[in-house]
Amino acid sequence: MEKFITLHTTAIPLPIENIDTDQIIPARFLKATNKIGFGDNLFRDWRYDKENNPKEDFVLNNTTFTGSILVAGDNFGCGSSREHAAWSLTDYGFKAVVSSYFADIFKGNALNNGLLPVQVSPEFLKGLLAAIQENPATQVTIDLEHQTISYQDEKEGFDIDGYKKMCLMNGYDDIDFLISKKEAIEAFEAQNS
Amino acid sequence: MKKTLFDKVWDAHVVDTVPNGPQILYIDKHLIHEVTSPQAFAELEERNIPLFRPDQIVATADHNVPTENQHLPIEDPLSKNQVEQLTKNCEKHGVTLYGLGHKYQGIVHVMSPELGITQPGMTMVCGDSHTSTHGAFGTIAFGIGTSQVAQVFASQCLLLQKPKKLRVNVNGKLAKGVLPKDVILYIISKLGTNSGTGYFCEYAGNVFEEMSMEGRMTVCNMSIEMGARGGMIAPDETTFEYVKGKEFAPQVEEFEKKVAYWKTLKTDEGAEFDKEFHFDAEDIAPMVTYGTNPGMGIKITENIPTNSDASFAKSLKYMGFEQGESLLEKAINYVFIGSCTNSRIEDFRIVADYIKGKQKATNVNAMIVPGSQQVAKQIKEEGLIEVFEAAGFKIRQPGCSACLGMNEDKVPAGEYCVSTSNRNFEGRQGPGARTILASPLVAAATAVNGKITDVSTQLN
Numbered sequence: 001m002e003k004f005i006t007l008h009t010t011a012i013p014l015p016i017e018n019i020d021t022d023q024i025i026p027a028r029f030l031k032a033t034n035k036i037g038f039g040d041n042l043f044r045d046w047r048y049d050k051e052n053n054p055k056e057d058f059v060l061n062n063t064t065f066t067g068s069i070l071v072a073g074d075n076f077g078c079g080s081s082r083e084h085a086a087w088s089l090t091d092y093g094f095k096a097v098v099s100s101y102f103a104d105i106f107k108g109n110a111l112n113n114g115l116l117p118v119q120v121s122p123e124f125l126k127g128l129l130a131a132i133q134e135n136p137a138t139q140v141t142i143d144l145e146h147q148t149i150s151y152q153d154e155k156e157g158f159d160i161d162g163y164k165k166m167c168l169m170n171g172y173d174d175i176d177f178l179i180s181k182k183e184a185i186e187a188f189e190a191q192n193s
Numbered sequence: 194m195k196k197t198l199f200d201k202v203w204d205a206h207v208v209d210t211v212p213n214g215p216q217i218l219y220i221d222k223h224l225i226h227e228v229t230s231p232q233a234f235a236e237l238e239e240r241n242i243p244l245f246r247p248d249q250i251v252a253t254a255d256h257n258v259p260t261e262n263q264h265l266p267i268e269d270p271l272s273k274n275q276v277e278q279l280t281k282n283c284e285k286h287g288v289t290l291y292g293l294g295h296k297y298q299g300i301v302h303v304m305s306p307e308l309g310i311t312q313p314g315m316t317m318v319c320g321d322s323h324t325s326t327h328g329a330f331g332t333i334a335f336g337i338g339t340s341q342v343a344q345v346f347a348s349q350c351l352l353l354q355k356p357k358k359l360r361v362n363v364n365g366k367l368a369k370g371v372l373p374k375d376v377i378l379y380i381i382s383k384l385g386t387n388s389g390t391g392y393f394c395e396y397a398g399n400v401f402e403e404m405s406m407e408g409r410m411t412v413c414n415m416s417i418e419m420g421a422r423g424g425m426i427a428p429d430e431t432t433f434e435y436v437k438g439k440e441f442a443p444q445v446e447e448f449e450k451k452v453a454y455w456k457t458l459k460t461d462e463g464a465e466f467d468k469e470f471h472f473d474a475e476d477i478a479p480m481v482t483y484g485t486n487p488g489m490g491i492k493i494t495e496n497i498p499t500n501s502d503a504s505f506a507k508s509l510k511y512m513g514f515e516q517g518e519s520l521l522e523k524a525i526n527y528v529f530i531g532s533c534t535n536s537r538i539e540d541f542r543i544v545a546d547y548i549k550g551k552q553k554a555t556n557v558n559a560m561i562v563p564g565s566q567q568v569a570k571q572i573k574e575e576g577l578i579e580v581f582e583a584a585g586f587k588i589r590q591p592g593c594s595a596c597l598g599m600n601e602d603k604v605p606a607g608e609y610c611v612s613t614s615n616r617n618f619e620g621r622q623g624p625g626a627r628t629i630l631a632s633p634l635v636a637a638a639t640a641v642n643g644k645i646t647d648v649s650t651q652l653n
Binding site: 015016017018020022023026027028030031032033034035045050073074075078079080081082083086101102103104105108109112113161162163173174175177178179181182184185188189192 | 205208209211213214215217219228229231232235236240242245256257269271272274275278320321322336337338339340341343344347348349350351352354356386387390391417420422485486502503504507597598599606616618619620621624625
């Protein structure tokens with residue numbers, strides 16, 4: 001996994017609430033047996049019409065907005081546990097998603113793929129969305145070490161599990177850690193059999 | 194210290210705690226299917242890590258299988274490849290597979306309980322958010338992502354922060370025609386789609402105590418639709434009776450020993466919850482959803498609420514509904530009865546009981562998809578199949594089918610489908626499809642009348 005330390009970029013606004021993982025990547029695109037290429041179908045049915053032509057009113061088809069941060073409405077990533085949602089966002093080029101609320105499973109999947117979910121207050125989210133829409137060149141900075149997100153003169157702290165933060169900053173994943181605990185796991189099994 | 198049901202099961206599975214970090218939770222059973230497992234197998238192979246406990250894993254093919262002509266090769270090459278990959282992976286790594294054609298094949302959350310794989314007090318995971326279903330047995334069961342599938346493959350454990358605790362109490366007497374599906378749709382309509390995020394939910398009260406295991410599974414299944422990773426109901430005589438004698442359940446003496454332990458899995462009097470809600474059973478009626486998330490539900494006799502929010506307006510626009518209107522008498526052309534929420538034998542008995550001697554409306558395309566081969570067999574043995582066929586319903590073979598529109602079973606763009614499934618998201622049942630979630634009884638009545646019908650007025 002790639003290390004995540006700081007991110008300084010423009011951002012893409014998607015001010016819709018309850019964006020579920022079926023919108024992020026519809027089920028009919030889950031037939032692959034690898035993790036490659038899911039970005040092509042990210043937000044498929046919002047991004048393309050029935051004839052596969054880009055829908056002009058969708059933000060990913062609007063070249064005014066660019067950057068590797070997605071700023072979305074409340075309760076992002078609800079619904080299905082499909083990790084393909086996280087893979088499609090990272091494959092498209094996103095490194096962080098900002099929202100006022102994340103669904104549990106999506107949040108875990110994002111963290112396991114080096115995609116940082118940044119949960120901010122509803123007020124901060126509102127201000128950030130307005131700033132980007134007003135000026136698409138607005139720079140947003142995410143500092144994982146200090147757990148802050150800032151733009152213009154606004155700054156807010158965000159929470160992240162200490163262990164997950166360590167994993168992201170070092171590019172580690174849970175498998176390595178769990179395998180290192182094999183003895184304890186076997187002892188637990190022996191005790192409970 | 195007084196403990197909740199959730200605490201008791203969780204604490205019994207903690208291997209270790211990382212200082213200032215998550216806990217290592219031991220997983221008793223790991224269920225897998227073709228869609229969310231291939232990348233996890235690949236991950237382990239790339240890193241040259243063997244599966245740690247392959248005998249604690251059970252696989253089936255459900256999400257991406259056709260529901261017609263299952264004896265023939267799968268037509269869609271991508272689907273065929275995915276299902277074949279599961280077979281190859283299971284053979285290579287020594288994992289039990291109930292694949293297409295096997296007598297136990299079915300939707301993973303229907304198959305596991307009916308075989309006695311699901312048992313009280315266990316921890317269970319699957320790369321599917323509706324794994325919460327198994328909580329009906331007093332089991333900690335939850336959906337995981339593919340990276341976590343790989344973690345469980347490698348270590349039979351997961352690194353997790355212990356979730357907070359929520360209890361939803363429903364007491365009183367349910368009116369005739371109000372099914373477990375209505376109870377959970379009602380709860381979600383009151384609490385919203387993210388009230389459970391970060392929590393594990395316990396359902397308590399006489400309404401759940403009096404429910405069958407099938408009903409409890411329907412309720413726990415949709416816990417994720419209010420954001421809760423899982424839902425649980427304390428095991429009782431109904432649970433023990435259901436598990437008893439199932440193929441992979443403990444037998445005879447071992448069973449009695451287990452029951453003695455399972456009886457201890459109740460929330461202690463006075464144990465604390467982080468959040469608690471109370472509802473009256475008398476206030477619950479047959480429910481329907483009108484929007485694009487499961488929290489957007491109303492009693493079938495109510496009107497769509499008014500709301501000035503932009504996301505609400507977007508949702509109604511997608512559905513083609515107006516604020517303040519009633520859904521009663523809306524013409525419906527598609528009815529889907531199936532999915533891990535409502536495809537168990539009890540669901541089909543209810544449907545058959547209602548439609549016996551009736552005909553589906555000519556405009557309606559009514560599809561029945563049993564949850565498993567075992568359910569399909571039972572439908573046949575109990576003579577329900579004749580009832581369905583005589584009424585003009587199409588009976589398919591087991592799979593997830595039109596719940597998620599991954600195979601050919603899709604609802605056309607712009608069409609309404611009254612569905613017994615769990616999600617009414619935009620495009621869930623096919624691009625542009627409009628889903629109205631309801632109970633099997635409301636779905637059956639809709640199929641017969643060709644329009645949304647207040648079923649309670651038709652029951653004596």
